[in-house]
Amino acid sequence: MVAPEPVASPGPGPRPEPGAGASGDGASDAEQVRLRLAIAYDGTDFNGWSRQPGLRTVQGVVEDALGVLFRRTGTSPRLTVAGRTDAGVHAVGQVAHFDVPPAALASVTRPRRGHDSGSDDAEPPGVLLRRLTGIIGASDSDVVVTAASLAPDGFDARFSAIWRRYEYRIADSAAARDPLDRHRTVWRPRGLDTERMDAAAHTLLGLHDFAAFCKPRAGATTIRTLESFRWRRDADGVLVASLQADAFCHSMVRALIGAAVAVGEGRLDVDAPAELLRAGERTNAFMVMPAKGLVLTEVGYPDDHELEIRAAQTRARRRLNVQVDDEADAGE
Numbered sequence: 001m002v003a004p005e006p007v008a009s010p011g012p013g014p015r016p017e018p019g020a021g022a023s024g025d026g027a028s029d030a031e032q033v034r035l036r037l038a039i040a041y042d043g044t045d046f047n048g049w050s051r052q053p054g055l056r057t058v059q060g061v062v063e064d065a066l067g068v069l070f071r072r073t074g075t076s077p078r079l080t081v082a083g084r085t086d087a088g089v090h091a092v093g094q095v096a097h098f099d100v101p102p103a104a105l106a107s108v109t110r111p112r113r114g115h116d117s118g119s120d121d122a123e124p125p126g127v128l129l130r131r132l133t134g135i136i137g138a139s140d141s142d143v144v145v146t147a148a149s150l151a152p153d154g155f156d157a158r159f160s161a162i163w164r165r166y167e168y169r170i171a172d173s174a175a176a177r178d179p180l181d182r183h184r185t186v187w188r189p190r191g192l193d194t195e196r197m198d199a200a201a202h203t204l205l206g207l208h209d210f211a212a213f214c215k216p217r218a219g220a221t222t223i224r225t226l227e228s229f230r231w232r233r234d235a236d237g238v239l240v241a242s243l244q245a246d247a248f249c250h251s252m253v254r255a256l257i258g259a260a261v262a263v264g265e266g267r268l269d270v271d272a273p274a275e276l277l278r279a280g281e282r283t284n285a286f287m288v289m290p291a292k293g294l295v296l297t298e299v300g301y302p303d304d305h306e307l308e309i310r311a312a313q314t315r316a317r318r319r320l321n322v323q324v325d326d327e328a329d330a331g332e
Helices: 058-073 102-108 124-136 194-202 252-264 272-279 304-319
Strands: 033-041 090-100 143-150 163-171 206-209 223-233 239-245 294-300
Touching (some): 058 090, 058 102, 090 102, 102 124, 163 252, 194 223, 194 239, 194 252, 194 272, 223 252, 239 252, 252 272, 252 294
Parallel strands (some): 090 294
Antiparallel strands (some): 033 090, 163 239, 163 294, 223 239
16 A cells, blocks of 8 residues: 655644535535534445435435425535445444534524523534434434534544444354344354354454455555454354454455355365455455345544544545545445
8 A cells, every 4th residue: 555645734623525514505614513423224224325316325314304404594414424334234333424504503403492401402412413313203213313413623424534343243053043133134054163263354354455355446445454353152142243444345344254154164264265365356265245234333533633634644545546435335
């Protein structure tokens, strides 16, 4: 990977991404306030995160709700997300941000008569969260905005992130098969050797070109740092993989899981995934696993004073044509 050249740090305060904070009142970027959202969703009935014409997506549902909330202000908030999950992938720790003029935020979060103005949820982020939840649906919804806060200076949901963490669940012949978990657990008819799978996972850690485990995308690098990859069984015997990296390229998580499953079934040797990694080419030696077992569990960020520096470094890599495509991939 080419090391990025030093980039001058931008000025203080949040800087919206292109298209973020679009409004009808002519407010300039300098007059925007940035909100951070935590989002969870069941990806079963979504066509992924990214808005697509005529399709139901997580971004579309949340942005439509924001549009309803802000419509009288002439503002149409647009979300920037930490990881654009594909169709069928779930999340409990997704992070996004949007920008709006302060006057618009004040308008939609003004306390109603009789509300306790001294309570925590009477602050603008709390009011926004409560009203946004009312629009999306307070119960029986497959997407929930779990938290809202004013973003610290320099925060960018995508470019400030330093790692993403995912889990993948598999119920093999030795595990209890709970029908209530059928949308987030993949069932396998054969028994899997957890120790072999965990040993193979450890051989893949570090900074590598993961071309053998990524679906090619024009202009996107496949160089990643896999910081953690381990397997365990939960109390019901379900195998749970936990993976953490600075970012994941297209199909990388599900391909890594597929290679480990092939090891666990005895179809590949423990050192085979590392050999495939070094070969650097896509192979049919293993199956890319289904989307429904994959969950984005957490996104990591540096301390507040380092947020702007991290975002500048990530943008610098993009300007150098080393594109970091932060997708937690699912469907093909």
